[in-house]
Amino acid sequence: MSEVVTNFPALRALTNGDNAVAVRTPPHNIEAEQALLGSVLVNNVAYERIGEILQPEDFYDPVHGRIYEAISTLINRGQIADPKTLRGLFDSDPALAPLGGAQYLGDLAASIISIINVEDYARLIHDLYLRRQLITLGEDVVNEAYRHDLDLPAVRQIEGTEQRLFELAKTGELDRGFVKLEKALVVSLKMAEEAHKRDSHVTGVTTGLRDLDRKLGGLQKSDLIILAGRPSMGKTALATNIAFNAARAWGEREGKEGSAVAFFSLEMSSEQLATRLLGEHASVPSDKIRRGEIKTDDFTKFLEAAKTLSRAPLYIDDTPGLSVAGLRTRARRLKRTVPHLGVIVIDYLQLLHGTSRRDDNRVQEVSEITRNLKALAKELEIPVLALSQLSRAVEMREDKRPQLADLRESGSIEQDADVVMFVYREEYYHARAEPTRRQDEDESKFNTRHQRWMERGEEIRNIAEVVIAKQRHGPIGTVELHFDGPFTRFSDLEKRFSEDRDE
Numbered sequence: 001m002s003e004v005v006t007n008f009p010a011l012r013a014l015t016n017g018d019n020a021v022a023v024r025t026p027p028h029n030i031e032a033e034q035a036l037l038g039s040v041l042v043n044n045v046a047y048e049r050i051g052e053i054l055q056p057e058d059f060y061d062p063v064h065g066r067i068y069e070a071i072s073t074l075i076n077r078g079q080i081a082d083p084k085t086l087r088g089l090f091d092s093d094p095a096l097a098p099l100g101g102a103q104y105l106g107d108l109a110a111s112i113i114s115i116i117n118v119e120d121y122a123r124l125i126h127d128l129y130l131r132r133q134l135i136t137l138g139e140d141v142v143n144e145a146y147r148h149d150l151d152l153p154a155v156r157q158i159e160g161t162e163q164r165l166f167e168l169a170k171t172g173e174l175d176r177g178f179v180k181l182e183k184a185l186v187v188s189l190k191m192a193e194e195a196h197k198r199d200s201h202v203t204g205v206t207t208g209l210r211d212l213d214r215k216l217g218g219l220q221k222s223d224l225i226i227l228a229g230r231p232s233m234g235k236t237a238l239a240t241n242i243a244f245n246a247a248r249a250w251g252e253r254e255g256k257e258g259s260a261v262a263f264f265s266l267e268m269s270s271e272q273l274a275t276r277l278l279g280e281h282a283s284v285p286s287d288k289i290r291r292g293e294i295k296t297d298d299f300t301k302f303l304e305a306a307k308t309l310s311r312a313p314l315y316i317d318d319t320p321g322l323s324v325a326g327l328r329t330r331a332r333r334l335k336r337t338v339p340h341l342g343v344i345v346i347d348y349l350q351l352l353h354g355t356s357r358r359d360d361n362r363v364q365e366v367s368e369i370t371r372n373l374k375a376l377a378k379e380l381e382i383p384v385l386a387l388s389q390l391s392r393a394v395e396m397r398e399d400k401r402p403q404l405a406d407l408r409e410s411g412s413i414e415q416d417a418d419v420v421m422f423v424y425r426e427e428y429y430h431a432r433a434e435p436t437r438r439q440d441e442d443e444s445k446f447n448t449r450h451q452r453w454m455e456r457g458e459e460i461r462n463i464a465e466v467v468i469a470k471q472r473h474g475p476i477g478t479v480e481l482h483f484d485g486p487f488t489r490f491s492d493l494e495k496r497f498s499e500d501r502d503e
Helices: 009-014 030-042 044-050 062-076 083-090 094-099 103-110 118-146 154-170 181-197 210-216 235-252 270-282 286-291 298-310 324-337 362-380 392-396 410-416 426-431 443-460
Strands: 224-229 260-265 314-317 341-347 384-389 419-424 463-471 477-484 489-492
Touching: 030 044, 030 062, 030 103, 030 118, 044 062, 044 118, 062 083, 062 094, 083 103, 118 154, 154 324, 210 463, 210 477, 224 235, 224 362, 235 260, 235 270, 235 314, 235 341, 235 384, 235 489, 260 270, 260 324, 270 298, 270 314, 324 341, 324 362, 341 362, 362 384, 362 410, 426 443, 426 463
Parallel strands: 224 384, 224 419, 260 314, 260 341, 341 384
Antiparallel strands: 419 463, 463 477, 477 489
16 A cells, blocks of 8 residues: 655644554543542542532543542532542442452542642643543534535534634633632722723713713623614614714723724614714715715715714624624624724624524523623623614503513513613604594694694604613613704703703
């Protein structure tokens, strides 16, 4: 048989003249496993230092894994785990026969002089376990790439691989644990000091809206914020305004209150979103821009607005049909390349897909999505602002101001969210409820009713409400904003409504 010739070192290492495969033993350290088990058998207190680091499957030798699992079970029950208490479990175990039977437990304990190094042994064993898992993951990636599966395109495989890598990396996060109150207080005082130095006294990322910042303290790290509303209430416009305000504040205020923003637009294309922002800042209705109904002078406004917009670190992903796993993958990538990424906006939650492909239970799928979004906020330590639709139940009530129960699949959304806000514009419903003269109604009474309708219309004209129905770390209440419909622009309300109305 002819010799295999290849330019790839990996293949050359696996083949020789007879095409025999050189088998490599997965990384492991039996001596370290024996030393660790012996240490715990001698002194169960050592388990307190390694219990959160190691799992039974971390051991290369399955017998060692079973011994460790038995030790963990006894200790967690409040019992002593030593060669005597474990002997009954392993007396007739055939797996221990080649090692000397249950006497092997005594040999492990007898060979230990000190338990000082037990934590080092645990970290070494866990590191070797991660290396073996990486080898297995690499083999799975190769095999899946060779398999032609129409239901698993290459892009989806990449997302799945990154998800598995992330989950594997999380198992190595060994430094999470108790934080002494003193240390937490130092961080809290530092945040308060930084907020005090700012003119707006905002502790998080600014929304660019004074009264909303006052109520929320800005968008807070690790928070999942739900912004919901019925169609035409302006939730996308408000989210776009907040995203741009946060991005613009990054440059104008030296990053103290703003940040880079990732905007996942699952409903609108990036061009449509850019057109909306351009129209808003040039004070030209975006629908006229799309139809070409613009004046020559408007192009000067466009150029000035484009200069302002282009300086804002706002990143748009308009991929349709995105899965929540794909969104997390892309957010992590952007965070690696843009360290000052501080806000993620998703328009909107119901357009995301879960990792499971079952469509029979949408409530469970939404629960998975909200859990993943909350986990993403905690992982990247930035706020995630997700838009959500409301059910039609709002339209059936006389008072159409939204409530928590109006959220679609409300149980999981309400539970996982740190903040739930609703956008409500009474003006929208009021304009569609113009009174008509009733049969046999006196004309003067009708005129009075119509006059009251017109007066109410003037009171609420261009006024929008942001109803904060849930805030885990702050007050609930209502913030009133000015809404400029033609330009889909929200701004501070400089009228008698400047104060928040608390519930």
